[in-house]
Each structure stands twice: as C-alpha cells, then as structure tokens.
Amino acid sequence: MATLTAAELRNLGKDELLEKLGNAKEELFNLRFQAATGQLESHGRLRAVRKDIARIYTVLTERALGITEEVDAPAATEAEVEAEETADDSEKAGSKA
Secondary structure, rough: OOOOOHHHHOOOHHHHHHHHHHHHHHHHHHHHHHHHHHOOOOOHHHHHHHHHHHHHHHHEEEEOOOOOOOOOOOOHHHHHHHHHHHHHHHHHHHOOO
C-alpha cells in the first residue's frame, strides 16, 4: 500500500475509506509481527502505515463533524458519461422504430 495523501482520501467514499483502514491496520499488524521476530527490513514503513491510518481517521472525523462533505460515489469519467449518452440515444432510436 502506497502512502496516501489527505486529498486522495477525501475523494473516496466512506466504504472505500473503511476498506483502506482495515487494510492499513492489517499491514501494521504484519509489520509489527515482523519487527518482533527480527524479519522487518524497512522500519520506516511502520511509521508510514501509522500515518496513513491517522490520515484516514482524520478524514472520517472531518466528515463526522461536517468540516468536509461526504463523497457518495466517485465522479463519473468523461468516457463513462459519453458511453451512457450513446446508450440512451440508441435506446431512443430503437423505441421510435
């Protein structure tokens, strides 16, 4: 898991944030286990994962307090919008015939 920025996290929905939180906590557990057994190669990764978890909690708290708005779903890309419009046009043409 790469280091996440707060801006990236704010563009995610609540379900995605909770999924990322679960993954980060699992990774932190595994890193701590590796550190305890002497198998950890990158000690800096422990710090990075802890900071990722803190960023996720910060975004969730901002939303709970109303500081930032909840993002329901990621915005549709231009290609998806065009595909929907093309499909709608095809349906309209088919119903007229």
